Each structure stands twice: as C-alpha cells, then as structure tokens.
Amino acid sequence: MSIIRIKNLHKVYSQKQIPVKALNGVDLTFDEGEFTALVAPSGAGKTTFLNLLGGLDLPTEGSVEIGGVRIDQLSSAEKTKFRLTNIGFVFQAYNLIPVLTASENIEFIMELQGISKRERAVRSRELLEAVGIPDKANVRPLQLSGGQQQRVAVARALASKPKFVLADEPTANLDSKSTENLLDIMLQLNKKENITFIFATHDARVVKMARRVITFEDGKVINDEVR
Amino acid sequence: MILKIAWRNIWRNPLRSWIVIAALIVGMYAGVFTTTFMYGWMMQRLKSGIETETSHIQIQKPGFKLAEDVNLFFESDTLIRDLERQGDIVCASGRLVVSAMVASAEKAVGIQVLGVDAGKDSLVVDVSEKLVEGAWFSGVKRHPVVVGQELAKELKLKLRSKLIVRFQDCNGDFTGGAFRVAGIFKTNNTGFDGGNMFVRDADLQKLLLIPKGMSHQIVIRCTDPTRVDIVRNSIEQFAKGLRVESWREISPELGYITETMNAYMYVFVMIILMALGFGVVNTMLMVVMERVHEIGMLMAIGMKRHQIFQMIVYETSMLALVGGLIGVAAGIITTHWTGKSGINLSMWAEGLAEMGYDSIIYPQYNFQMVSGVVGLVLFTGLVASVYPAIKALKLNPSQALQSV
Numbered sequence: 001m002s003i004i005r006i007k008n009l010h011k012v013y014s015q016k017q018i019p020v021k022a023l024n025g026v027d028l029t030f031d032e033g034e035f036t037a038l039v040a041p042s043g044a045g046k047t048t049f050l051n052l053l054g055g056l057d058l059p060t061e062g063s064v065e066i067g068g069v070r071i072d073q074l075s076s077a078e079k080t081k082f083r084l085t086n087i088g089f090v091f092q093a094y095n096l097i098p099v100l101t102a103s104e105n106i107e108f109i110m111e112l113q114g115i116s117k118r119e120r121a122v123r124s125r126e127l128l129e130a131v132g133i134p135d136k137a138n139v140r141p142l143q144l145s146g147g148q149q150q151r152v153a154v155a156r157a158l159a160s161k162p163k164f165v166l167a168d169e170p171t172a173n174l175d176s177k178s179t180e181n182l183l184d185i186m187l188q189l190n191k192k193e194n195i196t197f198i199f200a201t202h203d204a205r206v207v208k209m210a211r212r213v214i215t216f217e218d219g220k221v222i223n224d225e226v227r
Numbered sequence: 228m229i230l231k232i233a234w235r236n237i238w239r240n241p242l243r244s245w246i247v248i249a250a251l252i253v254g255m256y257a258g259v260f261t262t263t264f265m266y267g268w269m270m271q272r273l274k275s276g277i278e279t280e281t282s283h284i285q286i287q288k289p290g291f292k293l294a295e296d297v298n299l300f301f302e303s304d305t306l307i308r309d310l311e312r313q314g315d316i317v318c319a320s321g322r323l324v325v326s327a328m329v330a331s332a333e334k335a336v337g338i339q340v341l342g343v344d345a346g347k348d349s350l351v352v353d354v355s356e357k358l359v360e361g362a363w364f365s366g367v368k369r370h371p372v373v374v375g376q377e378l379a380k381e382l383k384l385k386l387r388s389k390l391i392v393r394f395q396d397c398n399g400d401f402t403g404g405a406f407r408v409a410g411i412f413k414t415n416n417t418g419f420d421g422g423n424m425f426v427r428d429a430d431l432q433k434l435l436l437i438p439k440g441m442s443h444q445i446v447i448r449c450t451d452p453t454r455v456d457i458v459r460n461s462i463e464q465f466a467k468g469l470r471v472e473s474w475r476e477i478s479p480e481l482g483y484i485t486e487t488m489n490a491y492m493y494v495f496v497m498i499i500l501m502a503l504g505f506g507v508v509n510t511m512l513m514v515v516m517e518r519v520h521e522i523g524m525l526m527a528i529g530m531k532r533h534q535i536f537q538m539i540v541y542e543t544s545m546l547a548l549v550g551g552l553i554g555v556a557a558g559i560i561t562t563h564w565t566g567k568s569g570i571n572l573s574m575w576a577e578g579l580a581e582m583g584y585d586s587i588i589y590p591q592y593n594f595q596m597v598s599g600v601v602g603l604v605l606f607t608g609l610v611a612s613v614y615p616a617i618k619a620l621k622l623n624p625s626q627a628l629q630s631v
C-alpha cells in the first residue's frame with residue numbers, strides 16, 4: 001500500500017531574475033518499507049523534491065499526499081507538527097544541535113513530542129545501541145567523527161517513530177568505511193523495523209544498496225527501477 | 228530542554244558573550260552605585276533636615292509663618308502634656324519664635340530667634356549635639372544664646388561675645404536685649420546656621436511680654452519616623468483651632484527628595500540599559516544570522532516557531548541577566564562597603580554645605596530600588612530579544628537549510 005502519493009509536482013524558484021524550474025512534473029508513489037535512492041547529479045532537484053515531500057517548502061503546482069493527508073495544504077504550524085510525528089530527517093551535515101550531547105539530541109525530539117523523561121532515556125539508549133555507538137551518549141557532536149554524527153542523526157530521525165525517513169545526501173561527507181557502516185545500519189533498521197528510507201544521493205555506494213532507484217534529470221523522473 | 232539549549236548557546240562564543248556581559252556589568256555597576264550614592268546623600272539631607280531643622284511635626288496657630296506675627300501664640304502647656312501621653316510621641320516641646328535684628332560690635336543682620344526649653348528641645352531636634360564650641364546654654368548665666376557658626380563668622384562672634392537682639396514685643400513696641408554666646412553649632416546646612424539662633428524660652432518670653440505657658444510653636448518627635456503622617460492626623464483631631472503639619476508639609480522640598488530620587492534612578496538606569504540593550508540586540512542578531520542553517524534544521528525536525536522564538540528570548544534574557552545581575556550585585560557590595568566608611572567629598576564640597584548637603588556621603592540602597600533595577604534589566608533582555616527572535620521566526624526552513 002502506498003503511503004506517499006505525489007502528483008504532477010512542479011517547483012519554480014522565482015526569487016532571482018531568471019526563474020529556475022527545479023521540478024518539472026513529477027509523479028511518484030512510495031510504499032511502506034521501501035529503501036529507495038533518488039539519484040541525480042547536483043542541481044537536478046533532489047533537495048527540492050525532499051523538501052516538498054517533508055513539507056519544508058510549498059510546491060508551485062501539484063500535490064503531496066502522505067497517509068491520506070495533503071501536506072501541501074496544511075498551515076505552517078500543522079506542517080511542523082506533521083513533521084515532528086511523521087517524518088525523520090537526515091541531512092548532509094550539521095544535523096545535530098551542537099550544544100546538546102548525542103543522547104540529548106535524540107531525547108529533544110521526544111521531548112517536543114511530549115514523551116516522558118523515563119521513556120525518553122530508555123529509547124535514546126536503545127537507539128544509540130541500534131546505530132552502534134552506545135558509548136557516545138554523553139558526547140557532544142563536535143567531538144564525534146562525521147560518521148558517528150550521521151549515526152546519531154539517524155537515531156534522532158527515528159526517535160519520533162516516524163512513518164519514513166528522508167535523507168539528503170547523508171553520506172556526502174563520509175569516507176568509504178563510514179558510508180558502509182551507516183548504510184548497514186539503515187538497511188538493518190529497514191529490514192527489522194520496516195522503516196521507510198528515501199535517500200537523495202549521487203553516491204554509487206548508496207545506489208548499490210538501494211532496492212529501488214529513481215533517476216532524476218532536469219526536474220523530471222527519467223528512470224524508476226525496482227531491483 | 229529549550230532553556231538548557233539557550234543557556235549553552237550563550238557559551239558557544241564565550242568571548243563575544245563575555246564582552247556583552249562585561250558591558251552590562253560595568254553599566255549596571257555604574258548605574259546602581261551612582262543611584263545608591265545619590266540616594267544615600269539625599270537621605271542624609273532628609274534625615275538632617277528633619278532631625279535638626281524641622282522636627283517630625285509642628286503645631287502652630289493658623290497664619291503663623293516665618294515668625295512674623297508675635298501675637299499668634301497659644302496656650303501650650305496642657306496640649307504638650309496631652310501630646311506626651313500619646314505612645315507615638317517621644318517628646319513635644321514649645322517654642323517662641325520671633326524675627327529679629329541681631330547686632331554685634333561689627334554689624335547687624337536679620338535672623339529668626341527661637342526661644343526653646345533647653346532640656347526638652349534637645350530631645351526633639353539635635354542641634355544641641357552639633358556644637359563645635361561651648362555648651363548648650365550653660366557657662367553663661369544671664370541671657371545665654373547658641374548661634375550658628377555661619378552667623379558667628381559673619382558677626383565675628385566668639386564664645387561669651389555679646390550681641391544685641393532687637394524685635395517687636397506683643398504690643399508692637401520695639402524692644403530687645405543683650406545676649407552672650409554660650410555655644411556655637413554647625414549643621415550640614417549653612418543656610419540654617421546663618422538664619423537661626425537659640426535662646427531660652429523664659430528669657431524671650433519676658434522680652435516679648437507673652438504670658439507664661441504660651442508658645443508660638445510646638446515641635447514634636449515621633450517614636451516611629453514612618454508613622455509621622457498617622458500621628459499628625461491623630462493630633463489634628465484634638466488640637467482644635469491649630470494647624471498641625473508634618474515635615475513633608477513644612478519643607479516640601481525634603482518630601483520630594485525620595486520621589487525625585489526614584490524617578491531619577493529609573494531614568495538614569497533606563498538610559499544606561501537602553502544603550503546596553505542595543506549592544507545586546509546587535510549581538511543576538513549576529514547569533515541568529517550565524518545560526519540560520521541550524522534554525523532551519525530545528526524547524527525541519529519539528530520545533531515549532533514559538534519554541535524557536537522562546538529559545539532566542541531565553542538566550543537573550545539570560546545574557547542580559549547574567550551581566551545585569553553581576554553588575555547590580557557588585558554595585559550593592561560597593562554600596563555596602565562604602566556605606567559604612569562613607570565617601571569624603573570635602574575636597575570638592577565647598578558649595579555643598581551651603582545647600583544643606585553633607586560632604587561625607589554614605590551610599591544607601593533599599594529593596595524596592597534594587598528589585599526595580601533588576602526588573603528593568605530583565606525587561607531590557609526581553610525587549611532586546613524581540614527583534615532577533617522575529618528575525619529567526621521569519622526564516623523559511625528550506626532556505627535556511629541551504630545556507631551554510
């Protein structure tokens with residue numbers, strides 16, 4: 001059953017003199033439990049697509065429906081709430097709140113959701129274990145390696161028990177070893193907990209692991225294959 | 228946890244935060260210390276004004292002002308006895324008051340002569356404790372007089388100098404007498420010292436031809452200085468046909484001191500805080516600009532706008548409070564410390580005494596003043612946070628995330 005339906009999605013950035021057509025009519029559906037890579041060179045509209053999917057920006061045309069909710073029609077406050085409970089984000093870098101420790105970063109999301117202190121502590125420990133760095137609970141992001149930071153980011157993205165995780169080039173700043181580790185962890189979570197992952201990437205190592213690969217070019221889907 | 232984030236955010240750039248905090252410390256220190264200094268000074272003036280010059284409460288016949296009309300005396304002995312039966316009153320003492328010309332061998336000046344009960348008057352006001360030479364009416368047998376240093380200087384009087392006092396008696400006839408200086412006093416107020424001299428009521432009464440047991444004025448000292456107005460009102464109930472006035476009415480300028488001081492302090496501190504507030508706003512704007520990406524991330528992961536707003540407000544207010552509170556505390560400690568030993572301004576203070584101000588100043592503060600200042604600091608922090616916080620709110624999450 002598809003949880004995400006995207007119809008005729010267009011996005012035109014017109015702040016500058018020449019309007020930029022970042023998305024040019026995208027139709028896609030995503031099912032629960034997918035492990036999907038959006039592949040495209042830089043500037044092809046990957047980030048734009050994920051931002052629209054996550055309700056961080058408004059489409060110029062078209063609709064985004066998640067679990068029956070038209071999120072492009074929600075108010076800004078409703079979208080924030082929707083993100084908090086339905087979507088986990090992992091960005092390329094600077095994902096974490098620098099003044100909070102790894103476990104505090106994870107717990108913060110849960111605190112925003114109103115989860116009790118006790119439960120927060122338990123879940124943050126579980127998540128740090130799941131991403132393989134239980135010993136880094138009390139370390140601040142700047143003392144962690146890039147790979148460790150991204151693992152905390154994944155743990156944080158999962159803290160709110162979201163319907164799916166959107167990751168925008170999560171491995172762009174990582175070496176091969178860290179990339180492999182991070183992908184392993186995400187694949188494990190996908191298999192064990194049936195968490196839906198959607199990546200934007202142009203990293204061949206990520207593409208290799210994906211079960212579905214969607215290729216973008218000039219704001220359009222040019223290829224969509226399931227392996 | 229928003230509070231925790233805000234607090235830790237302050238220390239992300241410790242140098243910058245410390246510069247802001249240091250500015251606040253210096254500003255608030257200066258603000259607080261200057262006001263406690265002024266306040267202490269004014270309170271000293273107030274205290275000496277009341278305890279030396281006006282007393283707490285005066286009773287006179289209506290129309291008796293400036294000792295102009297010697298006929299406006301009243302039967303005072305029984306009234307004084309009634310007054311002293313009241314628990315709230317330490318002492319009440321009758322006075323005769325007359326405007327006179329006083330002349331020494333050198334020259335003559337106009338003056339107010341106060342005929343006092345030597346024993347009781349010194350329980351009401353403290354002129355008798357301010358003697359620099361001689362004694363309070365002792366040492367001279369006939370017609371002793373206690374004069375101010377200022378008058379003594381002007382008329383070149385020494386102890387036991389003779390002076391002639393001329394005035395009208397109660398029949399309107401010119402009269403007068405010779406007095407000898409028994410003591411010389413010096414208060415903080417040279418104006419008072421130059422314009423008043425004290426003689427014994429019995430001596431003045433004979434010269435004025437006023438019957439015994441009569442006074443122009445009763446001066447009163449209350450047990451509790453804060454209850455003066457209450458005591459005044461209760462006296463008014465039974466002192467029929469007489470005018471009862473508290474020091475506030477006798478010397479309105481003394482009464483304004485406290486009010487003026489409060490207004491002065493608030494204006495002064497507000498000006499300082501306004502200047503500092505701009506510095507805080509500027510710093511926080513820099514903070515918001517630097518953290519655009521981070522704020523975008525916080526919005527993306529589900530932090531609501533009002534929570535972002537709250538975070539910036541907390542950060543700004545805590546920054547202001549840390550500096551402000553340290554400054555206020557330092558100001559109070561200095562006040563405490565100098566309040567005991569006093570600050571000697573006598574090297575610059577020629578003119579001060581002429582206006583009735585002490586040249587050694589004991590800074591003072593009160594709780595209301597301190598809490599007012601702390602409140603203002605907090606208020607400044609809140610106001611200063613609004614603009615940067617609004618800037619943060621206006622960010623669009625997708626664009627914020629693109630900035631590095």
Ligand SMILES: Nc1ncnc2c1ncn2[C@@H]1O[C@H](COP(=O)(O)OP(=O)(O)O)[C@@H](O)[C@H]1O
Pocket residue numbers: 013014015016020021022040041042043044045046047048049626629
């Ligand atoms: N806020 C924006 N304003 C104007 N143009 C933008 C903005 N964001 C992205 N673009 C443009 O839209 C196109 C797609 O960008 P993006 O979605 O970031 O691509 P990708 O993530 O695949 O590199 C690019 O040409 C980019 O320059």
Ligand SMILES: [Mg+2]
Pocket residue numbers: 043046047048168
């Ligand atoms: Mg991108």
